[in-house]
Amino acid sequence: MLKNLQVPIVFIITHMGLIFFLYPTDLIASSKETQWVPIFTGFLFQLAIMAVYLKGIRLFGNENIIHVLMKKSRWLAWATLLPVLLHLGIIAVLTVRIYAEIISIIFLSNTPLWILMCLLITIPTYIVMHGGVRGLMRTGLLLSLLFLISILFVLAYAFQNIDPRYALPLLPDDPKDFSFFVHPSYYKCLFAFSGCFLFLGFVPPYVAYKPKTVFIASLLLLPLFLMAVYIPILTLGEETARQLEFPFIFTIDTIEIDWLMFDRVTMFLVLSLLAFIMLFISLVFWLLTNIFRHSIKDLKPKILVPLVSVLTFGVCLFIPDLETTEEFLQWETILLGYVSIVTPLVVLFAGRHHFKQMKREIK
């Protein structure tokens, strides 16, 4: 069903899961006024690395990164894939830990954290084991059909209490407006931009897609990146928004809808986003197992996937609190930067080389 759209849809919804929680907090913390400048910078960064990455992948033909790199040189493959593997492992742990905390804060304050982490790990494990990557993509399609409507509904209502004057000044006139470049929080929020574009290189042979559709999908994300930051700022004002742990969620909590039987529409938004996060975690699990199987040892997914999830769970248990998680996330930005810049470049060069080689072989 809608085979060509599966990858762009998964691309959109996994990003949606990442955009609305930590990203507004970090972005607001890193900048003063004219927040659209850092947002656009991040967005252009995403477009740039994706352009390079997709160009490289297209040159591979229908092969996936691991196969091509492994054929080229084992050392290059290891230098590229090991950081990716490490990065994905850390992402899996941090995402599970952070989102368990978010669930606990928003609606299940009495439930022990480890049970929530268990839930956040079991379901993605099931998704990967039951359907593999193809099943995962189809799950993404179904989830988007089920949950996108409620998200769009809430987002449409989110403009209820805004005051456009809070957006002023619109143009940066002070060199300080560019100080976000040196603020560590800014690099943390780049995670929302470059957190999950990597999967695009690993899904071919299994799932086909057109690069153009992914670019359109990332353009569709731009309004969401803007809304996630601007809705809290326009509703509460910048200084108040800066004080909050999850400014976007708090702003949604202020929405009042007379005719609805529910008091907190936040619930719809957060639940839908959590469904997308579960998909994101399962995607990370699949990437981890896939890379492991093709580069280290070809274990059966039936063994490997539970192994990865148990490991993730174990590591999650060792993280004491949200502050430590955020600290980890800060450290992770270095790896994130390396992975998001080096991997696309390696892929592009390997792709060029591969393409030339193929051409020569055909001749």
Place this chain on the structure above:
Amino acid sequence: MSIAAELQRHFVHDNDFILRQIHLGNEVIAVMGLKTLIDFPQTISMIRDLIQVDDLADHDMRDVVVGLGDDCSSHVFEKLVTEIQLGMLLVVHENSETCVSLIPVPQTLSRSISAPLTENSISGSNSAFNESMETNVGLLRKYTNADDLQLKTYMFGSTVKNRVTVSYLKGAIDPAFLQTLIEAIESRLHLEVNNLQDFTKVLGLSSFNLITHYHTTEMPQSAMRALRNGRAVLFIERVPFALVLPSLFADLYMSEDDNNLTPIYTVLLRLLRLFGILTTLIAPGLYVALVSVNPDVLRFELAHSIAKSRLDVPYPAIVETLLLLIVLELLMEAIIRLPSSIGPTVTMVGGIVLGQAAVSAKLVSNLLIIVLAVITISSATVVGIQNSQSLRVFKYLLLFLAAAFGVLGLMSGLVVLCSYHAGFKTFNLPYLQSTKPKGD
């Protein structure tokens, strides 16, 4: 020993075996068969009509007999026995040692074509498949009427035999799927096939599923649509519906009869069915989640009135919901079992129990009765009886998860269900497809 005598000895314990000698001029032929399957007087007069005594002077008797049906003089004895068991009439001409199997006038052993029992159609044809393979295949041919309709019939079993017919449109079906299907069938012809579970084993599909590999339909028009969309339609003798292989997600909410309406209504009806499916799944879980885990989500007035109506209910919401859901399941099962004359009594009593009585006895809350009514009504909107059974089970998964994690559990349950449906496959054809199945 002659064939006739040998067969008579074989069927000596079968009271319904009949052997008759018919004299035609100077010649004698023996006819034999099972009188429970064959209308003998009619059949004998049919044979007399077929063989004119005057012709015997011009033709050899052997040629006349062979002209009656399929020559099986060279068949082994067991095959002749099978022919008789299948309800064929054997005609034996002893002098020339000729044996012919012919289609007799059969006893009427199956009901005539009637309206479907498990499906209702208000905007389409109302003839339904029944237990007779010939009727079913005939109906399918009549509805399909295509050049490339192909039928393959297989005989399954060694002691208890049964026929299975596979039909497909050559131009529409995916050749790889067809090959897998035919190979699976042909490799297990020794197995007995009396019901769908047996047949699942024959096809080598996993049987522990919550959704079925085949969509069952009583409607020839649905079977025809399935054929045209490249799916295979199978009939098992004595099973009164067609099996459409593979089953697809669209079977949940699409019915061929929708196409007799204007497109806008078709779309609206299908959306309504999807909404009904979602309501059935979510409603019980949502009740439990909102009442016991996340009451803060509700508007204060509503939360207050719910709490007030549950004030005297002595147990948690999950127990309350389970209690009534089980009574409802019992009611649904009881109505199927009971003869139609007693059925209404149960409905009435059930109505009272599941209605005001339980509320006034302070056993359940008012709201739960409403929720229950909503579930019962909406669960009936799904297309196909097998699909409604899946829904019946799935709602419990969501119910338990909701009791444990509240609205989060409900959402998790939906994610699990989505993933289950997305990962389900029949012969490598994913379940989650619209109308035309394509390989992965």
